[in-house]
Structures are given as structure tokens and as C-alpha cells.
Amino acid sequence: MSSLELHAESDPAGRANLLGFDRAALENWVGARGARAFHARQILGWIHRRGIADFDRMTDLALGLRAMLLEAADCVCPPAVGRAVDADGTEKWLFQVDACNAVETVIIPDEDRRTLCVSSQAGCVLNCAFCATGAQGFSRNLTSAEIVGQLWRIWHDPDGSKSDRPIQNVVFMGMGEPLANYHALSPVLRLLLDDLAYGFSKWRVTVSTAGLVPLIDRLSTEHDVALAVSLHAADDALRDRLVPINRAHPLAELLAACRRYVARHPEREILIEYVMLDGVNDQLADARALARLLRAIPAKVNLIPFNPFPGTAFATSPESRILAFQKILIGQGLRTLIRKPRGQSIQAACGQLAGSVANRLPEQFRFASPRACA
Numbered sequence: 546m547s548s549l550e551l552h553a554e555s556d557p558a559g560r561a562n563l564l565g566f567d568r569a570a571l572e573n574w575v576g577a578r579g580a581r582a583f584h585a586r587q588i589l590g591w592i593h594r595r596g597i598a599d600f601d602r603m604t605d606l607a608l609g610l611r612a613m614l615l616e617a618a619d620c621v622c623p624p625a626v627g628r629a630v631d632a633d634g635t636e637k638w639l640f641q642v643d644a645c646n647a648v649e650t651v652i653i654p655d656e657d658r659r660t661l662c663v664s665s666q667a668g669c670v671l672n673c674a675f676c677a678t679g680a681q682g683f684s685r686n687l688t689s690a691e692i693v694g695q696l697w698r699i700w701h702d703p704d705g706s707k708s709d710r711p712i713q714n715v716v717f718m719g720m721g722e723p724l725a726n727y728h729a730l731s732p733v734l735r736l737l738l739d740d741l742a743y744g745f746s747k748w749r750v751t752v753s754t755a756g757l758v759p760l761i762d763r764l765s766t767e768h769d770v771a772l773a774v775s776l777h778a779a780d781d782a783l784r785d786r787l788v789p790i791n792r793a794h795p796l797a798e799l800l801a802a803c804r805r806y807v808a809r810h811p812e813r814e815i816l817i818e819y820v821m822l823d824g825v826n827d828q829l830a831d832a833r834a835l836a837r838l839l840r841a842i843p844a845k846v847n848l849i850p851f852n853p854f855p856g857t858a859f860a861t862s863p864e865s866r867i868l869a870f871q872k873i874l875i876g877q878g879l880r881t882l883i884r885k886p887r888g889q890s891i892q893a894a895c896g897q898l899a900g901s902v903a904n905r906l907p908e909q910f911r912f913a914s915p916r917a918c919a
Contacts (some may be wrong), residue, residue: 562621563614564592564697565689567735568742578617580610583823586741592620593742596701622694635888638699640668642691645903646684648720650695653887658713663695665730666721668902671755673775674787675820676896677854678720682904686726693733696743698754715745718753724760734768747771758794759889761802765809772806773816774799778826779834786825800842807843814843820896821862821870822851824831832870836877846874846881852889852896 561574571585587605591597598620600611626647627639636652647666653660668683669676700711715737717723725728730752737750753773754761761772776799778784784791791799800887803815817839822825839846848871851861862870867883874881884895892899 559721561618562688562690563588563618564598564620564622564694565692565729565732566799567732568739569735570732575610577666578613580613584610588614589739589741593736593739596697598622601711616797621690623691625698629891631888631891633887635736635891637798637888637891638695639900640664640691640695641696642687645901647901648687648691648695649900650699650719651888652699652712659711660716660721661696661699661712661716662716664719664721664900665691665692665717665723665726668896668904669721670725671722671788671790673755673777673789675777675857675859676823677857677892677899678896680854680856681902682901684903684905686729687721689729689732692729693736696737700743714749714751716751716753718751718895722755722757723752724754724757724764727760727763731767734770738770751816753816755788755790756794756799757790758798758802761799761806765806769810771813771816772803773818774803775818775820776835777820777822779831779838783826796838800838802844803844816843817844817846818849819846820849820851821867823860823862823866825859827862827866827870829869829873832873833877836874836879839879840859840877844879846879847884848881849884849895850886854892854896854899 556616556859563571566574568585568589571589572582575588576582584606588603593605597603600606600614600618600620603611623640625638626641629637634654638650638652639647640650641647648664648667650664651662665687666683667685667687668681668682668899672679686694696712696715717730734750736751737745738747739903747769748771751771751773752764753775755775764770764772775788776784777787781791781795784796807813809814835846848867850867851859853859853861871881871883
């Protein structure tokens with residue numbers, strides 16, 4: 546039977562949600578039930594390559610194995626409960642992850658490719674000042690199945706127009722801080738790169754962080770994916786205000802972690818994300834300070850015009866100032882791009898994702914203790 550209408554990783558009886566299992570976890574799980582590793586590889590291919598969640602349809606599995614799966618497991622994807630499309634082709638999907646929380650996922654088209662922007666948490670505890678997600682508060686981490694389920698649902702023929710490879714890039718830049726949910730993120734990264742699952746190139750998967758230094762180091766030792774760092778300021782005083790996690794891991798510590806990351810992956814460069822806020826961090830002096838800060842790091846800078854959301858006090862930097870900012874960085878030898886806003890009319894642009902979040906953090910603890918993010 547198919548279980549797509551369910552949404553939890555396991556039910557009270559302990560049934561496993563195989564959607565969130567990477568190859569090693571699935572091999573261990575079936576092995577503990579008398580099956581062999583190649584059976585796990587067959588199941589992995591059925592679920593992720595073929596998009597089959599109905600164990601009875603996995604026709605090359607023995608009947609006894611299928612019976613065991615039906616009794617002990619599900620293949621569970623959070624239901625899609627909403628979809629909006631911008632005039633520029635950007636799509637925003639709403640996934641109901643439980644009775645109280647829904648998260649947003651964005652498909653960004655660009656010429657011959659589509660990028661999927663995935664959420665990792667219901668809300669976010671980091672409270673970056675310019676981000677709508679942080680303004681919602683924080684409810685909980687998503688499970689591995691809820692994270693990969695966003696891709697699974699969109700990848701496997703959502704609208705009857707399935708292509709051979711509907712998504713070319715995956716970025717963990719949606720709702721939440723991905724590294725704050727590392728336990729659930731890690732199996733998903735392995736699934737994305739596994740040829741038996743999605744088979745993405747390591748150059749096509751990006752994890753973004755606001756600066757959880759110990760987990761940047763852990764990511765660098767366990768995975769080979771692109772790293773994006775939400776910097777947004779070139780001095781600690783300003784970054785403390787814009788990105789409160791900076792109080793726990795200030796710039797010197799964060800940039801040292803970036804250097805360690807590229808030392809472990811010498812062929813990579815760090816993607817530096819820098820939102821342009823009118824009169825806040827967009828002066829020419831800020832550009833020069835940023836260039837000095839990044840001098841010893843292989844980096845590419847992505848300047849992001851601020852995308853407004855209800856209740857924000859910030860405004861977008863004028864285009865002329867963004868261009869002048871870019872010119873200084875390029876003049877200092879930094880490859881610098883300006884991100885074109887996409888999906889603004891449906892509140893799908895960078896920093897605008899909000900979903901529906903049942904905040905569980907007491908106000909006095911929100912954003913005050915970085916330990917709450919780990």
C-alpha cells in the first residue's frame with residue numbers, strides 16, 4: 546500500500562520511514578531483518594530513482610520481503626498542500642510536515658536548469674534580522690524523510706510533465722539553518738550523491754550556513770559538497786546585529802573554519818552570501834572591508850538585493866550602490882555576482898520564506914543562546 550498521506554518519520558508502533566534512509570542505514574535495517582545488502586540497494590532504487598512508495602509494486606523483491614516491508618515500514622512523503630507560480634517561472638510549494646507546521650520549498654528556473662531550494666527546519670532559531678523565516682520563530686527540526694521528501698515529491702512527476710532530470714541543482718537555503726539539523730541533513734546529502742538514488746554531482750549540491758563553526762568542520766570531514774556562508778557584514782559589531790549567531794562564532798572564528806573547509810577540499814571555493822541593505826552594510830567602505838576580510842580565502846561573492854517581507858524595517862540598496870559595491874570587490878580580485886531576485890510576487894525570494902510555524906521557543910530564550918541551535 547502507498548503511505549503518501551502520512552507525514553511522520555515513524556508511527557507509535559515504530560514503523561520505519563524508509564524514505565529518509567541512506568544506503569548504509571537501509572542495508573543495516575534490512576540486514577537486521579534477515580535480508581541482504583543487495584535487497585537494500587533494490588529498495589533504494591525503487592524509492593528514489595523510480596519514485597515508487599508502494600512496496601507491492603517493487604516487483605523484483607521476493608514476496609516474503611515485500612510482506613516484511615508492508616508490516617514494518619512505510620515510505621512517507623509530507624503532502625504538498627499549496628503551490629504558487631511567479632510570472633518569472635519560480636514555483637513555491639508548501640509541504641504540511643505535521644498538524645501545526647508547514648514549510649516552503651522553491652524551484653528556481655534558469656535557462657536550461659532548475660534549482661531546488663530545500664527547507665531543513667520548521668522556522669529558525671537564528672533570527673537573522675533581514676529574514677522572514679527567523680521572524681516566525683522555531684518549532685522543530687525536520688526529519689530526513691521530510692527534507693528529502695520535498696525533492697522526492699517534485700522530482701517524481703508532480704504535474705504530469707516529468708522529464709528525465711527535473712532538478713539539476715539542490716541548495717539547502719530554504720527555511721531553517723541546515724547545520725543546526727545536521728543529524729537529519731547528513732543522510733539526505735548521501736542520498737543526493739548516491740548513484741542508486743539521485744546521482745547528483747558533488748558540484749550541484751550546496752549547504753548554506755549562517756556560521757555554526759563546529760558543524761562546518763564536521764561537514765568538511767564527512768561530505769564533499771559546496772559550502773555557502775551567509776556573511777552579510779565585514780565587522781563583528783554589525784554582524785552581531787544582523788546575524789546573532791556571530792556572538793557565539795565571530796568573524797575570525799568563522800573565516801578560519803572556511804579556510805579549513807577549502808584546505809580539506811582544495812578544488813572548492815566558499816560562496817559568500819551578502820544581502821544588500823540600504824544604508825546598513827552597502828557603503829563603499831563596507832566593500833573595501835569585505836575585500837580585506839576575504840583576501841586569504843578562495844571565495845566567490847554573491848550580492849543579494851534585499852527582498853522585503855511584511856514587518857521588516859529594512860530596504861533594498863539602490864542598484865547604483867550595488868553595482869559600485871560589486872566594482873570594488875571585482876577590483877580587489879574577488880569574483881562577484883549580483884543575484885537576480887526571483888519569485889518576489891509570491892514571497893519566494895531569498896529571505897522571504899515563512900511557511901506556517903508553531904513557534905515553541907519562549908521569547909526570552911529566542912536568539913539569546915546559540916546553544917539552542919546546536
